[in-house]
Amino acid sequence: MSFSPHAALASKSHVHCLTASAKSIESQFHFVLLHPHKKVVMKENYLDELNERQREAVTHINGPLMIVAGAGSGKTKVLTTRIAHLMRNGVDAFNILSLTFTNKAAREMKERVEKILGGSEARNLYIGTFHSVFARLLRAEAHRLGYPNDFTIYDADDAKSVVKTIVNELNLDDKHYKPNFVYNRISAAKNSLMGPEEYQLDHLVQQEDMRANRPLIGKIYDMYAKRCFKNGAMDFDDLLFKMYVLLKSFPEVLHKYQHKFKYIMIDEYQDTNPAQYEIIKLLGAVNENICVVGDDAQSIYSFRGATIQNILQFEKDYDDVKVVKLEQNYRSTKSILSVANEVIAHNKGQIEKNLWTDNTEGDTIKLVRTMTDNEEGKFVADTIAEQKLRNHYENRDFVILYRTNAQSRAFEECLRRKAIPYRIFGGLSFYQRKEIKDFVAYLRVTMNTRDEEALKRIINYPVRGIGKTTLEKTIVLANEHNITMWEVLERAREFGFKGGTVEAIEAFVVMIKSFQAMLTTHNAYDVAVVVGKSTNIVKELFNDKTTEGLARYENVQELLNSIKEFTETPDEEGELLDNKTMGTYLQQITLLTDADQGNDEDSNVVKLMTIHAAKGLEFPVVFTVGLEETLFPSGMSINTREELEEERRLFYVAITRAKARLWLTHANSRYRFGNLVQNEPSRFLEEMPEKFIDRSYAGGGSVRNAFGSGSTSGWGGGGNMGNMFDRMQKKTPGQPVSQPSSPKPAPRPTSAATTHVPTPGFAPDDPAEMEPGMQVEHQKFGFGTITAMEGAPNNRIATVVFPKGGGEKKIMLNYAKLRIVR
DNA sequence: CGATCAGTCTTTTTT
DNA sequence: AGACTGATCG
Numbered sequence: 090m091s092f093s094p095h096a097a098l099a100s101k102s103h104v105h106c107l108t109a110s111a112k113s114i115e116s117q118f119h120f121v122l123l124h125p126h127k128k129v130v131m132k133e134n135y136l137d138e139l140n141e142r143q144r145e146a147v148t149h150i151n152g153p154l155m156i157v158a159g160a161g162s163g164k165t166k167v168l169t170t171r172i173a174h175l176m177r178n179g180v181d182a183f184n185i186l187s188l189t190f191t192n193k194a195a196r197e198m199k200e201r202v203e204k205i206l207g208g209s210e211a212r213n214l215y216i217g218t219f220h221s222v223f224a225r226l227l228r229a230e231a232h233r234l235g236y237p238n239d240f241t242i243y244d245a246d247d248a249k250s251v252v253k254t255i256v257n258e259l260n261l262d263d264k265h266y267k268p269n270f271v272y273n274r275i276s277a278a279k280n281s282l283m284g285p286e287e288y289q290l291d292h293l294v295q296q297e298d299m300r301a302n303r304p305l306i307g308k309i310y311d312m313y314a315k316r317c318f319k320n321g322a323m324d325f326d327d328l329l330f331k332m333y334v335l336l337k338s339f340p341e342v343l344h345k346y347q348h349k350f351k352y353i354m355i356d357e358y359q360d361t362n363p364a365q366y367e368i369i370k371l372l373g374a375v376n377e378n379i380c381v382v383g384d385d386a387q388s389i390y391s392f393r394g395a396t397i398q399n400i401l402q403f404e405k406d407y408d409d410v411k412v413v414k415l416e417q418n419y420r421s422t423k424s425i426l427s428v429a430n431e432v433i434a435h436n437k438g439q440i441e442k443n444l445w446t447d448n449t450e451g452d453t454i455k456l457v458r459t460m461t462d463n464e465e466g467k468f469v470a471d472t473i474a475e476q477k478l479r480n481h482y483e484n485r486d487f488v489i490l491y492r493t494n495a496q497s498r499a500f501e502e503c504l505r506r507k508a509i510p511y512r513i514f515g516g517l518s519f520y521q522r523k524e525i526k527d528f529v530a531y532l533r534v535t536m537n538t539r540d541e542e543a544l545k546r547i548i549n550y551p552v553r554g555i556g557k558t559t560l561e562k563t564i565v566l567a568n569e570h571n572i573t574m575w576e577v578l579e580r581a582r583e584f585g586f587k588g589g590t591v592e593a594i595e596a597f598v599v600m601i602k603s604f605q606a607m608l609t610t611h612n613a614y615d616v617a618v619v620v621g622k623s624t625n626i627v628k629e630l631f632n633d634k635t636t637e638g639l640a641r642y643e644n645v646q647e648l649l650n651s652i653k654e655f656t657e658t659p660d661e662e663g664e665l666l667d668n669k670t671m672g673t674y675l676q677q678i679t680l681l682t683d684a685d686q687g688n689d690e691d692s693n694v695v696k697l698m699t700i701h702a703a704k705g706l707e708f709p710v711v712f713t714v715g716l717e718e719t720l721f722p723s724g725m726s727i728n729t730r731e732e733l734e735e736e737r738r739l740f741y742v743a744i745t746r747a748k749a750r751l752w753l754t755h756a757n758s759r760y761r762f763g764n765l766v767q768n769e770p771s772r773f774l775e776e777m778p779e780k781f782i783d784r785s786y787a788g789g790g791s792v793r794n795a796f797g798s799g800s801t802s803g804w805g806g807g808g809n810m811g812n813m814f815d816r817m818q819k820k821t822p823g824q825p826v827s828q829p830s831s832p833k834p835a836p837r838p839t840s841a842a843t844t845h846v847p848t849p850g851f852a853p854d855d856p857a858e859m860e861p862g863m864q865v866e867h868q869k870f871g872f873g874t875i876t877a878m879e880g881a882p883n884n885r886i887a888t889v890v891f892p893k894g895g896g897e898k899k900i901m902l903n904y905a906k907l908r909i910v911r
Numbered sequence: 912c913g914a915t916c917a918g919t920c921t922t923t924t925t926t
Numbered sequence: 927a928g929a930c931t932g933a934t935c936g
Contacts, residue, residue: 190926220926245925325926392924493923498927515925556912680926701924723923739924762921763927912936919931 135170135205139163146413147171150178153407154380155358155400159444160429160745161420161707164382165194168354169201171380172214175352176206182213186350186372189218190357190390192681194705198356215350219365220325221680223332227323228672230335230342239536239672241322242679246521247542248272248317248324255312258568259305266303274298275310279326280362280394282333285311319573321539329364336371347375357705358383358403362394370406377407385440386433389701389739391731401440418444420707420748422451424781428751429744431778436734453783455752456774457901462715462759466499468787468901469712470507472752473695476710480750484510486709487695490743492721496714497697504695514698520678524630524641525648529678531620532613535604536671538575545574551625554593559586600624613671614653621649651678700743711747713740716755717768740773785886785899854909859887859902864910867891867900872910 136144143163146156147170158164168187176182189195195217203211215222224242231238243251252275253268278288288294289307298306317324323331336343353373355361358381361369373379381403388397404410418426426446433439459465469489476482489500497513504511519525527550533543548563549555566584567574577584581594600623607616621627630642655677656669700713715721722736744751753774758767859865863875865887873891885902900907 192926218926328926389924390926393926495922552913554912558912699924720923725923735924760927915933915935917931917933919929921927921929 135173139167139170140417142413142415142417143167143170146415147174149380149411149413150175150180151378153377153403153410155403155410155412156380156382156415157412157440157442158382158384158415159418159442160384160387160742161418161446162415162444163417163419164356164384164415165198165201165705167415168356168382169198169205171354172198172202173205176210180352182210184349184351185214185354186222186352187214187216187354188222188356188369189216190360191705192218192221194218194356195221218680220328221676223328223368224676224680226346227328227331227335228676230339233339233342234331234335235318236323236331237321237537237539239321241320241533241537241540241543242328242676243317243322243324243542244521244679245272245325246526247322250542251316251320252309252313255309255316259309259312261305261309266305266309271303271306271309274306275313276324276326277394278310279330280364282330282364282367284330285314316541319539320541321537322542326364329362329368333364333368333371336368343371346372351376352378352380354380354382356382357387359385359388359397359400360390360393360395361399362396363399364394366396366399379407386436386738387704387742387745389704389735389742391735401438414442416442416444418446418745419448421446421745422448422749424451424453425744425747425751428454428777428781429741432737432744432773432776433741435776436737437730452750453781454777455750456777456782456784457752457754457787458770458784459754459756459787460758462496462499462756463503464787465714465754465756465759466503468754469500469714469752470503470509472712473504473509473710474507476750482710483693484695485693487712488703488706488708488710488746489695489697489712489714490700490703490746491697491714492700492723492739493715494699496720500697500714509695510693511695511697512692514696515702519644519647520681522641522644524626524644528617528621528626528645528648529675531601531604531624531626532617532671533675534575534601535608535616535620536675538601539573541574547624548578548597551629553597554589555597559590559594562586608671612656612669613674614649614656616671617649617652621645700739703746704742707746707748709748710750710752711743712752712754713743714754715759716753716771716774717759718771719768720759721771722773737773737776740771783899785901787901854907857885858909859885859907865889865907866910867898867907873898 136147139147140163143166146154146167156164156167158167172185172187175185187195187198189198199211199214199216202214202216217225227234227236228238228240231240249268249272252272253263256263256266256268256271278284278294283291283294285307288310295304295307298304317327336346350372353369355369360383369379381400383400385397385400388395388400391397404412421429423446426444426448430444457468459468473482473484473487476487477484489497491497491500494515501511501513520529527546530543530546533540534547538544545560548560563574563577566577570577578594578598581591581598586594603623604616604620607619611619627642627645630638630645633639633642652674655674696708718724719727721740722733726732726736755770755774756768758765760766859875859878861875861878864872865875866872867889871891873889875887875889877888878885887900887902887907889898889900889907891898
């Protein structure tokens with residue numbers, strides 16, 4: 090069940106697939122698109138569109154099937170065609186379950202199946218993420234587990250907040266028992282199907298917690314689970330864990346779904362965790378018609394409990410597994426693919442495969458070093474502008490990929506400065522904004538008064554005189570009498586609240602009850618509008634004329650729009666889902682991530698996202714940035730071989746997103762936690778074959794700064810360089826910019842000559858005047874001779890031989906400043 | 912009781 | 927640098 094696109098947040102238009110894939114579908118299935126009513130034609134020859142391996146996978150109907158699908162090998166096409174093929178061969182759509190990891194993937198799959206089949210039958214398929222499908226099944230069966238059918242789904246913030254509450258209740262120090270840490274521990278336990286009791290009895294786990302000096306995590310876990318249950322809430326991990334418990338404890342339920350889902354397909358199988366694995370195993374046990382698709386080289390979610398073992402051992406889990414390898418890549422140029430293949434070859438123990446392509450060799454991969462993170466941003470923005478002119482790309486053809494969300498800022502600024510429209514995916518999601526969470530909390534409490542997290546948010550927002558003291562008293566009373574906070578509030582007078590407080594509480598209770606009464610007679614949107622009015626939230630935000638206040642007001646309006654759109658969009662979810670209730674809306678928004686709202690295909694913008702978020706996507710031009718030690722690979726993941734290999738797979742994913750052109754950038758120094766640090770280039774850069782790489786330098790910064798000589802004399806020129814220098818001086822007054830914490834980077838072969846001291850009064854000359862044969866001076870590499878000149882007039886690249894500076898370099902004249910000697 | 916200010920901590924990656 | 931927390935003042 091892919092959820093209907095939440096286009097109100099992005100655009101009004103209906104979804105199309107991502108540019109690239111949409112194009113490829115069109116070319117393959119153009120007949121259908123031109124004559125949408127003649128689907129019959131499609132049905133006859135859909136197998137012709139496949140290569141031999143793909144056809145082999147599609148036409149394998151019964152029995153376990155593992156498709157090892159290399160990057161860009163047409164995986165989604167195979168999956169969708171296979172669904173069509175199953176149905177063509179008499180399988181009922183109601184009996185097919187297809188699980189993905191992201192809503193985006195689910196949506197794309199659903200759309201593509203609809204294009205092949207026509208929409209009416211496709212509607213009956215179960216296509217969705219693990220979490221959303223299980224949430225849906227759990228809603229139907231929740232009563233068996235003692236949960237209300239309208240259970241709330243806690244997002245990570247809610248869950249951490251519960252953890253924090255419990256840590257405080259136990260009088261533990263939340264500096265030591267950090268909610269984040271504890272929650273991750275609980276999450277890991279659930280993902281390995283370990284409940285609180287087992288957790289506390291498991292010696293290994295207890296040993297780990299003892300060693301970490303946090304022996305009470307098991308206790309916290311136990312209380313956490315009980316609290317969630319009391320609140321009528323499940324967290325993300327519960328959607329898997331409770332699903333497993335449900336199937337395991339109720340044979341009749343298991344039986345029902347085993348016979349419903351006769352054919353099961355799982356995308357991105359390499360990213361499944363033990364909970365998902367066991368559920369699939371249970372569901373598929375009768376028919377064993379399990380088709381898994383994955384690529385061990387793209388397993389990047391072990392931090393979420395995924396184990397690569399699931400795919401590596403699939404063949405051993407079932408008898409007579411049919412294995413099909415898709416090894417032809419249709420996406421990337423030979424250069425890009427060669428680099429990717431060589432990089433990933435540094436990992437051990439993979440499923441053997443040989444990814445190849447018929448595509449042209451294409452451009453070399455550009456490896457660019459800059460002095461600072463800001464210059465990196467500037468370089469990327471400039472290059473995008475240049476590429477648009479030179480190669481007629483549009484904004485939507487570009488993506489900037491980074492390891493951590495925090496890196497987006499520098500690029501945002503530079504893109505904004507050049508008036509290049511962009512959009513960031515991930516990061517703080519719309520639904521995580523405070524004003525949205527506050528508003529949504531009203532809806533949550535209205536739906537489920539046991540939802541304490543939501544209740545605590547709104548009990549005094551907007552201010553209504555129910556302060557901290559009252560809140561704490563309520564919590565204590567609730568715990569004492571073992572009832573919910575809401576019940577305490579309902580009986581406030583009885584519990585001895587007095588005067589203004591009791592009036593405020595009663596008014597609050599009456600208000601929420603009036604919302605509840607509306608639920609039966611009005612749709613979600615009408616209720617939400619009344620909530621906005623009665624609570625005064627909308628008015629209050631409207632009266633706040635600050636910039637942020639305005640933005641908050643607009644956000645709430647947008648939320649209302651999205652609810653409206655939700656209630657008005659025809660149901661695509663199949664019969665089982667009881668339509669447009671507030672409950673399904675709330676479920677949708679908590680399971681919808683920001684990346685999923687990115688189906689805004691009409692907007693012609695540059696995209697920025699983490700590499701994780703980019704999995705499954707492709708772009709004509711890719712910039713992978715921040716390729717530096719401690720950043721990528723992350724400093725957190727260089728301690729074991731397994732961690733490092735996962736980082737390498739991540740790099741592999743980044744490379745293989747690119748269709749035509751790929752830039753890899755890294756900066757000498759960048760701001761992290763507010764101070765300047767220097768990083769060595771990523772070790773991964775050394776693993777790439779030189780043959781396909783073009784190295785150049787976009788560093789205009791001062792070498793002496795970077796190495797801490799600190800002298801300010803003799804700096805005549807270089808506008809942007811001057812700014813940078815000023816800023817560095819401010820950051821560390823009197824202190825050269827160097828790094829006490831990390832060892833001095835070993836001199837690297839490519840930048841051996843770091844000793845050149847520019848001639849006093851060094852000033853760069855106009856790049857336009859430079860020609861091959863000239864003698865020039867570079868701030869870092871010293872004196873050299875220009876041997877060649879290339880590039881557009883506004884972005885000239887000189888090849889310069891520096892006898893003492895490490896040989897031949899490509900210098901981008903827009904960034905690096907050269908002085909003409911003669 | 913609530914608002915303002917200084918001090919602390921942060922960054923993996925996400926359903 | 928910025929978000930978040932806790933202490934102090936109106």
